Amino acid sequence: MKPFTRKQFLKRSIVLASTLFLLGGEWNLFAKGTKEEKMTEPPDGLKPVSENDPTAQALGFHQDAKNTDYNLYPERKHPKAKSQVCLQCAQFTKLNEGWGKCSILPNGVVATKGWCSAFAKKM
Ligand code: SF4
Known part of the structure; x- marks a missing residue:
């Protein structure tokens, strides 16, 4: 050869x-x-946290981490950042498959695939 x-x-x-x-x-x-993921319904009587909520806006929160403003948070482009979603955050308490409560954004529920700049990995 x-x-x-x-x-x-x-x-x-x-x-x-x-x-x-x-x-x-x-x-x-x-x-x-x-791989289009279907969003489950929030638990009964609970509304999703509005992305227009002042605290949510200040933290760059989105119910879908894919909608993050990459100009403001360029570190989100890093491949390791893909696993940094609400489901993996220390502030998150799971309520069902798609939703949970965030101790920082208490006015509603956040999606498991959400993200904000206050993310802190669960231990
Ligand atoms: S603090 Fe954590 S659980 Fe709350 S919105 Fe931000 S990433 Fe999601």
């Missing part, structure tokens, strides 16, 4: 790296449209 030339090696490396980038990470082409 003939060994690769440097040029062939570089070409194949670039193609492989590009393919892996597109298949994984933020641009996961195969996951889009197939």
Whole structure:
């Protein structure tokens, strides 16, 4: 078998790296449209915390962490930040599969996939 030339090696490396980038990470082409999560209903009588609530706004809160303003919170782009959602936060008390109470935003319930800048990982 003939060994690769440097040029062939570089070409194949670039193609492989590009393919892996597109298949994984933020641009996961195969996951889009197939992994659409359905939001469960909040527990009876409880309303979701409004994202327009002054405290929620000050903390950059969104019921879906994907809607975070990445200009204000660029650290949210880091792959490790994906697991930083309300469900994993020390301030969160789970009520059902999709919702729970946040001790910092008490006026309603927050989604398990929410996030705000006061996030602190559960121990
Ligand atoms: S403090 Fe924690 S539980 Fe409350 S909104 Fe922020 S990330 Fe979610």
